[in-house]
Amino acid sequence: MKNILVTGAGGYIGCILVPKLLAKGYNVKAVDRFFFGMDKLTSHPNLTIIHEDCRKLKEEHFVDVDAVIDLVAISNDPSGEEFKKITYEVNHQSRVNTAILAKKMGAARYILPSSCSIYGFQDKDAIADENTKTNPLTVYAKANEQAELGVLPLADDDFSVVVMRQATVYGYSPRMRFDLAINGMTYGAWENGVIPLMRDGTQWRPMVHVEDTTDVMCLLLEAEANIINGEIFNVGSSRNNYQLGSLAEEIAAALPCEVKIEWYGDPDHRSYRVDFTKIEKMLGWQAKFTAADGALQIYQALENGTLEKTEQTITLNWYKKLIEWQTIIKQVDMYGGILEMKKNVTQEKVASL
Template structure:
């Protein structure tokens, strides 16, 4: 397991995972459109950056690849609902195609980071595990479940397939996101001394720090085949199952400032409490971080100026911004430029008339 292809490598999780893999001695093929900038990955002699859309991967991308970590996704519910067709193409169809290409090209191991959101809404007393009935409510969750259902049957003795159902991720990343629960709460507390909280605060969510979930990805690259092949693992910790109201209280208590909670929106009906015993018992892995740890980490970076909220840190806003500027540039582009133009291109067009 020395050569790893990572899709979505410039994203929130990918920009934490790739440096970690390089530090551990892996060679990495980092595949992404890099909507949020290629600068999120620092140059490294064992890093190959591949600017490509996951929907256009082909056999050549998998030559000499030992393992694939298929992170790519339209990565939150608001984006999934606005771009429904694209979300199914990327989160479902492209990931299934990537798994099939990997298997065809002799890749040994395929890791699919999916989501606990596929549990959707559960009875208030239920604690769901990997064999519980799922109930995906959003396009993001439904497309993730479809990907799971089609990649797991590809597993055999030569092709290891494992699914990670990740809890909601939080913590600092070079491609920062403030549209995630704990991150957004922390930013509100830092900026306005207010934690914004969607009503009514009783809904359950499992949480996991981005360092913890990327540690699991590294672990799955080396885990014994018989322990993981064809398996689904909930990735998180029982300690980090939170009702959102008490979660906000924990964040407030962790920060060195006085904050208050401000409610917004209609009640969120997604609620699921997750059992994480399987990963502990099978792989002897436990999460290191709590919500308080992640909140304090983000707060300190905001305080010292190494982190700021920008358009890029709200995923849907940035997609909309890119689409707007793509339209503007297409309308005014002429002869290969805006103010500066390609004179050779003008000459070639004149001569071809």
């Protein structure tokens, strides 16, 4: 494995993964629309930026690619519900097409970062392993499940396919997200000493630090094909299975400030605990971080000014803002510009009069 193509490379996870791959000596093709800016990835001799929509990838993009990590996604439940059709296009159809193109062009490995959210709601005492019947409740979760079903049958002796069902991710990233549970709780605690928590706090969620899940992606590039091919791995740890009320209490105890919990919304019926025995036994991997570690990391970055909450850090809000700006720009764009006019366009207009 030498040349790696990463979709969604400019996103929350991609901005942690790509530098790790480069540090390990890989050549990386970073594919993204870069909705959140092209400044999140530092230039590198072995980094090739491909500014393209994942739905428009062609065979030429996969020339000399040895492996694909298909991170691209409309990446949370609120965005999925707002943009249902697009979520199926991106999270399901484009990823299956990417896997097909990668196989056709001779890539040896395809890694699909999916989500534990496809377990949806499970019985109170159930702990979901990779064989548990899935129960996706949202568009985001359903699209992930369809992607899994689409790529796994492509596996054969020459093309290894592996699925990562990631727990809910947390921790610092250059493309920061405060619409993730632990990250959002930490910001509330830092900003005004309040952790906002959706009722009723008994719902279970598995969590995984962004550094841990990207370590797994690197591990899956290095693992023997006969061990991982066609496999699904839950990615997280038993220590990071949290009831949200207890999670908020752990975060509050970890931070050097007074914190109270403030409840909001109707009871959240999504609840699932996840078993992570398979990845620990088969690959010998153990998560390094806890929620307290991630919360303190984010708190310190906020304190020292290296991190701030902006419109970009709430995914759905940023998508809506981009669409709003597009509408405004279309209305005022004339002769190839806003205040300035491109000379060649103006001359063509004058010549036509």
